[in-house]
Amino acid sequence: MIDKLALRLSQYPARLKFALWVMLLCITTLTGIQLWQGGAKIQSDILAMLPKLKEDPLTETALARVEEQLSNTVYIALLAEDKSQAVTAANTLIESLSSDNRDAFVDIRSADLNQAQALNHFYFNHRFNLLTQAQASALSSGKLSELLRQAQLQLYNAFGYANSGLIANDPLLLYPDNLQALAPKQRLQVQQGILLGQWSPNETDESSKPAAKVAAIVMAKGLGSAFNPNTQELQMAVLQEAFETVESQNKQVAFLKAGALFHASAATKSAKSEVSTLGLASLIGVSLLVWLAFRSVMPLGIALLTITTSLLTAVVMTLLIFSELHLLTLVFGTSLIGIAIDYNFHFYCERLAQAEKSANEIIRKIFPAITLALLTSVLAYSGIGLAPFPGMQQVAVFCAAGLFGAYITLSLAYPLLASGPLPSGEKPLSMAAAYLTKLNSISRFLNYKIGGVLLALSVIISAFGLYQLTSDDDIRNLQQSPESVSDEEQQLRGILSGGTDNQFLLVRGETEEQLLQRLEILSPKLNNAVEKGLIGNAFSLSTYLPSRSKQEDNYQLQGLIYQQNLASIVENLGLDDSLISDLAEAYQKAKGSYIDAESFISSDAGKLFKPLWITPTPLQDQYGAIVLLGGITEIDKLESFFSKLSYVQLVDRVGEISGVMGQYRQLTLWLLAIAMAIAALIFSTRFGIKLAALVVAVPALSAVLTLSLLGLIGAPLTLFHALALILVFGIGVDYSLFFAESKHQSRGVMMAVFMSASSTILAFGLLAFSSTPAIHSFGLTLLLGIGFTFALSPFIQTFTRTFK
Incomplete structure (x- = not known):
């Protein structure tokens, strides 16, 4: 033929x-x-080469949200000799990235002071439903005197946080500790609105080892995909121009960079x-x-x-x-x-x-x-x-x-x-x-x-x-980034206590309340994983969204204060008796007023956490919550560590x-x-x-x-x-x-x-x-x-x- x-x-x-x-x-x-x-276009997104794995709708939604969050955010550490230089350099960088570059980056920030105010505004109205573990333990064991003594120390402490407005609404000053517990545990400090950490060089030769420096952290969310060549070119040019602006004011400032942009x-x-x-x-x-x-x-x-x-x-x-x-x-x-x-x-x-x-x-x-x-x-x-x-x-x-x-x-x-x-x-x-x-x-x-x-x-x-x-x-093996890029990222991760990895936990629940209770059960396991060195850190919504059951328990425990012992507390603290009726009335009005996921994530306090909460859709009928992990050391051991919790899934797209x-x-x-x-x-x-x-x-x-x-x-x-x-x-x-x-x-x-x-x-x-x-x-x-x-x-x- x-x-x-x-x-x-x-x-x-x-x-x-x-x-x-x-x-x-x-x-x-x-x-x-x-x-x-x-x-038609040229594509450089390495993710476009990867297999299209078939996942259930809830997992697909979680993966899409995490990938979007991680792929478009860049992290910059500005290394300076002291805190003053670091803060000045960070402010210059933020100003330079923000001016006339809206096509490249948005949400350029360091510490978010408005976030702290928003959290305070949101949670204060729910203060009767909030207790730290130590506070709950003291009340449940009848140790009200310990809480009273701590409040007295704050009242007579010249540097305490007590003031007349707070005392009138929270005589035992329980709320400030609850608000402080919302802050994620990290080694970073905040000064003039800038996140500050410590950078230490990796060299082992002590004789030639440079001195440790102060690191100011700046974050920015890129517009467009970090894997698009045109987007890369624009964002890298904007960053380079901003770096040059900072260096023109202080040539001693050095930079560490991390994010998918630099790898791509x-x-x-x-x-x-x-x-x-x-x-x-x-x-x-x-x-x-x-x-x-x-x-x-x-x-x-x-x-x-x-x-x-x-x-x-x-x-x-x-x-x-x-x-x-x-x-x-x-x-x-x-x-x-x-x-x-x-x-x-x-x-x-x-x-x-x-x-x-x-x-x-x-x-x-x-x-x-x-x-x-x-x-x-x-x-x-x-x-x-x-x-x-x-x-x-x-x-x-x-x-x-x-x-x-x-x-x-x-x-x-x-x-x-x-x-x-x-x-x-x-x-x-x-x-x-x-x-x-x-x-x-x-x-x-x-x-x-x-x-x-x-x-x-x-x-x-x-x-x-x-x-x-x-x-x-x-x-x-698909792509190996240059050592310089990987090394900078590892150093910056060290400053951020491990940062956030691509792997995360997905917790499922049939109802909102069930999911929140499961997050609370998971929290001690996460702390244990940190103690064992399996992870460097974890971020869970359970800190911000207590279950209704827990809120009810906290409300009932605070009844020991506002229903049974309010008069003696006011007397011991030397407060005006007129506060008793107002406090009792406020406590009664708060009954049944719970923190729920919808009101939280739609508020200014919870908008940053919205991607971590997944509600049911026509394609899937479950609730889901993403728990971010950082500093993972042994992924296999981590998977077996949570295996007994059937509702917890370690999502490892790489694996x-x-x-x-x-x-x-x-x-x-x-x-x-x-x-x-x-x-x-x-x-x-x-x-x-x-x-x-x-x-x-x-x-x-x-x-x-x-x-x-x-x-x-x-x-x-x-x-x-x-x-x-x-x-x-x-x-x-x-x-x-x-x-x-x-x-x-x-x-x-x-x-x-x-x-x-x-x-x-x-x-x-x-x-x-x-x-x-x-x-x-x-x-x-x-x-x-x-x-x-x-x-x-x-x-x-x-x-x-x-x-x-």
């Missing part, structure tokens, strides 16, 4: 095919322009740099390879045309399907240069080997091989597309479409464009023939005994390497995605085996089962050897290694196919395979030097796999006499 298609295609005039190719190229170009003008910005710069550097290096390398092999401008020009058409087709098709193009897709896609040029190599090497034939005849000769090669490559990329990563699905579409563009260019444009004469290529062809002759000599030299010994030795070494192979599915990566790593290896079996069946219709099995065995053995070598060098197996092995098969089987098709006329094929492998190894070898671990793993695996395939595939021509 493929032979008939090749014959039919060769019968059409070269000019007609070229016109059709030009028309397809114009349509592709116009489609790309239309898509770009219609809103570093990732974007790295990806852009690698796209330009690796792509340019690959293009230069391929161009040199073509020039050295053919010594003519025309093959080089057509090679560049093939690559350009391939990349254009890849970009447009990806934008058409996904409406965006991820930066990491472009990084992976630079390897397409080394693959798309393969068709060009095979065409020109065959023209050198058979100079008497026309371009149309050469295309007819190699058409079956390149068609089968395209099918197997697309099959391999389809395996990558089955991975649950939108970014990897983009890579699959990008590369498959690019190869199709190169295939169409060869089939339709080459008959006219590449019909010119070529300089003599006898020297490279002779070298290819000599290489094949040497391989034949080696094959004849390796008798059964020597071959058996070498085979046994190879099996033992490979088995040992496979035994040593481990796996690592940590999603953080869940890593688990999915492990599952798909195993699935990908199974897909590889299935793809090889399918390819063998397809090839058997043309070559017969024996030669088809041999064609597939070459990339299969290369994959095994690659895995073995990864084990020997101690590189853990990841999903990206597995995905790369699919490409080792998809690309490497092409070499076997061309040797199987060539029968005994192999020197042109050998030259083409050498050039093809060289360009592919160049492209993927450069990817192995990427600073992104995922790309490095991908490139290293292909570098090894294609190298093994190149070394093994020529031996197929030794067996073409036997297998028909």
Whole structure:
């Protein structure tokens, strides 16, 4: 069937095919322009590459709120010699970020003094329902005298917080302690509205260790996604300008930065740099390879045309399907240069080997091989597309479409464009023939005994390497931030007592009251986790939202004050007796007036905590509360620590995605085996089962050897290694196919395979030097796999006499 298609295609005039190719190229170009003008964009959000895990609606809501909160907030620590300098620098930074930069940041703040006033205003009206644990314990155990003595100390203390207005409404001065208990426990102090902490250097050499400094903390919420390149550029520019303003007033002030913005910005710069550097290096390398092999401008020009058409087709098709193009897709896609040029190599090497034939005849000769090669490559990329990563699905579409563009260019444009004469290529062809002759000599030299010994030795070494192979599915392998960015964040976390991690607790309840009671049960467990060092800190709404049951208990306990002992309390404190009736009346009026979640989160006091409270919706009928965690040390122990509380869920998106990566790593290896079996069946219709099995065995053995070598060098197996092995098969089987098709006329094929492998190894070898671990793993695996395939595939021509 493929032979008939090749014959039919060769019968059409070269000019007609070229016109059709030009028309397809114009349509592709116009489609790309239309898509770009219609809103297609470059995406740098690393989260866009992650699997879309199916979670219940409540968990999805909680994840969305936490990710929005963490991804858009930046934290800045200004390090100064003393508190005065730190406060001045922080105020300058806040003023600079606030002026004329509303498009970059909002909610720029340090300590929120208005928040404290709002809390006081909200809770004072509910003071009869509030008691600290110590106060409740004193009242329930009949130790009212202790509370009375503490109130007297405050009354006669010149520096106490008692005043006539407070005493008239709270004679035992219980409310101030309750208000103070609302403040989160942290090492930070507040001075003139600025949060201040202590920064200590990490150096262990005490002789050269710089002195500790005062750190002023400033926070700002970015507008737009921190992973959008344009947003990054704007926000980083605004921050840099603000830093320069601060430094112009005090050059001794230093900065520490933390937030997703800085990680995303570093990732974007790295990806852009690698796209330009690796792509340019690959293009230069391929161009040199073509020039050295053919010594003519025309093959080089057509090679560049093939690559350009391939990349254009890849970009447009990806934008058409996904409406965006991820930066990491472009990084992976630079390897397409080394693959798309393969068709060009095979065409020109065959023209050198058979100079008497026309371009149309050469295309007819190699058409079956390149068609089968395209099918197997697309099959391999389809395996990558089955991975649950939108970014990897983009890579699959990008590369498959690019190869199709190169295939169409060869089939339709080459008959006219590449019909010119070529300089003599006898020297490279002779070298290819000599290489094949040497391989034949080696094959004849390796008798059964020597071959058996070498085979046994190879099996033992490979088995040992496979035994040593481990796996690592940590999603953080997708991107590794520069050490400078991570180090600054860790230092700032130390100042903030651990900060907030991506993992959090989600507490569920069927009713609001049940949820609040469960939060109260959880609180001692959280304190215990802090004491055990499992976490550095925790933030729960239970501090601000006591359950109705607890409020009722507190109200009843305060009845000991306002119903049974109010007169004696007033007398002991030396207060006016007229207060007794007013206080008793106020206590009675407060009965049944409870703090509830809706009134709290809709007030000025609770607006900051609104994202942590989840109410039922038509999609889910439960209440939920998010408990933020910071300074997590051992996530596995933490999960088991809360496992007995069935209503508490440790949400660890990183761990869940890593688990999915492990599952798909195993699935990908199974897909590889299935793809090889399918390819063998397809090839058997043309070559017969024996030669088809041999064609597939070459990339299969290369994959095994690659895995073995990864084990020997101690590189853990990841999903990206597995995905790369699919490409080792998809690309490497092409070499076997061309040797199987060539029968005994192999020197042109050998030259083409050498050039093809060289360009592919160049492209993927450069990817192995990427600073992104995922790309490095991908490139290293292909570098090894294609190298093994190149070394093994020529031996197929030794067996073409036997297998028909």
